[in-house]
Amino acid sequence: MNQQIILKNRPKAKPSEKDFEIQEIEEEKDGKLSLKTKYISVDPYLRGRMRDEESYIEPFKIGKPIDSMLVSEVMASDLPDFSKGDHVVGMLAWKKQQAHTGNNLRKIDKNLAPLSAYLGILGLTGLTAYLALEKIGKLQEGETLLVSGAAGAVGSVVGQIGKIKGCRVVGIAGSDEKIEHIQEKFGFDTGINYKTTENMQQAISEKCPDGVDVYFDNVGGEILDATLQNINKDARIINCGAISIYNSTETPTGPRPEGILIKKSALMQGFLVRDHVDDYQKAISQLAEWLKSGKLKYDETIVEGFEKTPKAFIDLFDGKNMGKMLVKV
Amino acid sequence: MNQQIILKNRPKAKPSEKDFEIQEIEEEKDGKLSLKTKYISVDPYLRGRMRDEESYIEPFKIGKPIDSMLVSEVMASDLPDFSKGDHVVGMLAWKKQQAHTGNNLRKIDKNLAPLSAYLGILGLTGLTAYLALEKIGKLQEGETLLVSGAAGAVGSVVGQIGKIKGCRVVGIAGSDEKIEHIQEKFGFDTGINYKTTENMQQAISEKCPDGVDVYFDNVGGEILDATLQNINKDARIINCGAISIYNSTETPTGPRPEGILIKKSALMQGFLVRDHVDDYQKAISQLAEWLKSGKLKYDETIVEGFEKTPKAFIDLFDGKNMGKMLVKV
Structure with missing residues (x-):
């Protein structure tokens, strides 16, 4: 049957x-x-x-x-x-x-x-990480990349690409084991366990002493709020996921971002990998090459x-x- | 003295x-x-x-x-x-x-x-309108451009450039006189008096039947919220001003935008004209040409x-x- x-x-x-x-x-x-x-x-x-x-x-x-x-x-x-x-x-x-x-x-x-x-890594999750960074993140060597959901499927690839591009990479995840893991296996520079951190805004400020240039957001909500308080001029925020609000029954509210976006000439942009089907094949080739050479785990x-x-x-x-x-x- | x-x-x-x-x-x-x-x-x-x-x-x-x-x-x-x-x-x-x-x-x-x-019009206000549309708005013929603060210095230029580019242009302002004025003098297609409109979300939906492709935001706050409910796929929101929240004494809060940004692959970007000094001269030439030919008032x-x-x-x-x-x- x-x-x-x-x-x-x-x-x-x-x-x-x-x-x-x-x-x-x-x-x-x-x-x-x-x-x-x-x-x-x-x-x-x-x-x-x-x-x-x-x-x-x-x-x-x-x-x-x-x-x-x-x-x-x-x-x-x-x-x-x-x-x-x-x-x-x-x-x-x-x-x-x-x-x-x-x-x-x-x-x-x-x-x-x-x-x-x-x-x-060779499917939608790898494609999402790679193409969102290409299209919106536009990482420059020496910049600081902050990633939420860092131990997740997309986040772990994002962080590794950040290291390939020569960035300082900071990951946010929900346990000390995950933080240790993303540093040891994926080469993140450091991480923040949001479940045991009382003041995320301050923690991000400490772990990103030069400010945040690119924030790859898989979670939305309060972690996004805390990040916005730490962004640099011309920062790019990739709104890739919002798992923290997906299950909300009422319209989730929070601090308005428009004042900060203006002050920092910053950008927040939603990313759906399905909008970029024409770029899949080229992206998969690059990901497969990095996978083969051991640069991606x-x-x-x-x-x-x-x-x-x-x-x-x-x-x-x-x-x-x-x-x-x-x-x- | x-x-x-x-x-x-x-x-x-x-x-x-x-x-x-x-x-x-x-x-x-x-x-x-x-x-x-x-x-x-x-x-x-x-x-x-x-x-x-x-x-x-x-x-x-x-x-x-x-x-x-x-x-x-x-x-x-x-x-x-x-x-x-x-x-x-x-x-x-x-x-x-x-x-x-x-x-x-x-x-x-x-x-x-x-x-x-x-x-x-040949100073920072004209430059702001022109360069924000060039850098972020990227107007395409036939798109719908919504402008808040439409009777203001920046907004009125934004609307006229929208018409030059072949867009449907809808203005939001605070009196019926202003709405009449932006249509008669600046050629806006229609407008919304936000002070006498109870449901802005619905009013925007009625005035922008094909949805909003570009929102030039001079005000922030609740008008931005109402607009976000009416944006099209790949919409561009230019956060140029937030006059509605400039005088706030507490952190202003509102519905979180990240869910909509993801769903619509939309972008919100802050714009500061001073970031684009290198483009001033070219922009002033274009604005002066339109002014001379009577296309800009x-x-x-x-x-x-x-x-x-x-x-x-x-x-x-x-x-x-x-x-x-x-x-x-």
Whole structure:
């Protein structure tokens, strides 16, 4: 039998397992490809797509399967470009097996990197880190780069690229173990455990004595507020994620940024990796080169079992992952 | 006798005349030029420079004269580049007469445009409008440009440049007269009187049926919040001024923008015209050309009398000016 995971209810605040349902379904046969799921990517941005239909890009529908980036194996193909045994990556439904047209799938090479890497450092997370820094961050040697969610999938790549570019890199994460880890494994210069820090504004000031030139923000909220008090002239703030406010039930409020932005001629810009599809191939080549030469490392938290997918997604909001969170099916 | 105007106290909230003092002083003689003040520019951004010394760029000192852009006449010169009877524009002290080194003064031609225009449309206000649109706004034909403070010195130029570039231009101002005026004199397509509008978010949605592509913000605060609810994908928000919060005594708070910025891949960027000195000459040439060909019009509110300068500055915060506020000495 085949299985799928549907969105049962729109989560009110933090998602719970009751918002999802695992259903038994028939094997799908009406496509040109038959795909068997190997790895499922669970990502914080999926929370946004669980909101009201009108309010978000490509919202999920109640009663329909969730989709995200998956790595699948081709079990059968009527298409000349795909053969049985090939591996592909693409936006696919949370199903153990699915039929597919072959459109918007990309073949991947498991000899170049492990299959799971194509959902992380060579997938949307690596692309997000690389392209947001290219398009908005515009890092200059000697600048200070501050990264929140620094031990996460995107943040850990951001920090390593910062070091490749010759910046001072400071990471914010939620445990002393994570702070130690990002310094030892990823080469961050230093870090701040926001859970044990009373005054973030002061901590950032101490760890970034020359001020913050680029802030790569994965969390939003109060850490963003504290950072704004420490930015330099012409600072660039990349609004890549706002995990701290995704589960808010009321409109989150905070200090207004416009006065500081004016005073510092600073920039805050939202980044969605999907806006930059034309740049993916070039970015993946650069990331793969750095990966091969050992300049980039990565973490994965791999949960085993298709039925654990909702739980793995929910655990993202408690920071239970180290690096990219994946489900192995 | 000569006179100067000093900052007596840092204003707590809205500035009052008691924060300034007019003092009798000697004629200044120890410079290469002797300058007689003709026009004084009063601008909202000066409010920022009246704050605590550390918190703002070039803060004013208590007991010392204010400075802003002035047009002066050369009364005597020891310099080859300046002759008696020349007119100059530059950052000068609020004094009826002052000695000067000649550094950072620009000679102006009163036959090309009236002297007062060099403090407005051919001065920092025109430069601010033009360069902020060039550097951040990047207007495309057919886009919708929303402008707050639309009847003000900067806003009215912004709107006219929007029309030159083929945009739909919507202005926000504080009276029906101002709205009528920006449509009739400056060619805005339509406008919103924020003082009589209960629901700004809805009003913006109605007046900008295709959404807002570029928002030129002179006011900050709740009008910015309402605009953020109406921005299009890839919108550009120019944070040029925040007059609505300049007089706040506590940190102003509001809805957090980071979620919307991410959803719309939108950008908010602070703009300070002084960051772009290298582009002034080219911009003034373009503005002068448009002015000559009748594509640009401007308003001035000219207050007569040196001693009225503090009052003219304070009146800016009640919107008593139409266009550029100037003092004629």
